[in-house]
Amino acid sequence: MITGTPKPIEEVLEMLEPYSRVVVAGCFGCVTVCRVGGEKEVQVLSSALRLAREAKGNKLEIKEVCLERQCDPEYLDQLRPYVADYDAVLSIACGAGIQFVAEKYPTSPVLPGINTGFLGVAERQGEWSERCQGCGDCVLHLTGGICPVSRCAKSLFHGPCGGSAKGICEVAPDVPCGWQLIIDRLKALDQMDNYGKLIPYKGWSTSRDGGPRRIIREDMTL
């Protein structure tokens, strides 16, 4: 899922200072699962914002909405009845959702209520960690299902660097060395021959190095 963290309430209040009527828009997608931008978070944030503003004698009127997804145009239409009537939209979807709202409603200020994080997994309740950087050329079949791009701090492709000690990355004591994880896993799978395979130089053009990316599936387009 796409993860995120709430922005500090002071920062959100500062953003909303010029406005007296706003839409707070959540998303039932990833940000609901990682508990940062779903229906419940819309309610809690809206309540906190109303209280903060009213206590300062500057009341804020809020329309609370939660869209099925903010990254699909058909769901964004659900905002249309409110956008024109309110001064701004505070979106607590991921950065993609926030931008898509801004794109679809160009005359309305659209503000971010969360900081978007990474593509990750839920380790346990309240803890998420990164697993994928969306590099566009997956090699997990060669690396025991552990990604050298996202799990190695340097995104190395041919084993650990000199900063790996006792299975720990030099970046931080709680970060396992991605390549140690890969080697341990390959050994357990009896696939160490994969470690010896030279992975050809990685074409980063499928990653961010190629600029903003686009996927066009001819089989899907109408």
Place this chain on the structure above:
Amino acid sequence: MLQAFEGGADGVMVVGCLEGDCHYISGNLRAKARVARVAGILHDIGIGEERLRMYNLSAGEGAKFAAYANEFAAHIEQLGFSPINIARNPGLAPRQSPEDKEPQSDTEPESVLEEA
């Protein structure tokens, strides 16, 4: 909890079962975490985290419940009206001293306790 403050509560008392003795196993521990989170929000928005407290007791401890409720009510009386109620009723004093029994305005609300 936040809705109670929006509804005009000066304080919110959350009452759960004794830790380790919850019918819903970890429900009271989750409530404890939620209370801590909301207390942080109340601090950040200037309402004050001291206006929210959680108490744990068993369903059979009626006298203890009454004692906790009285303790919390006295605590809130001492804190005075919440910034929300003061903003809504500008005539209210920020803090009402125990000796000051004179009403500050005709619209002075009672302190409200919300059981969650």
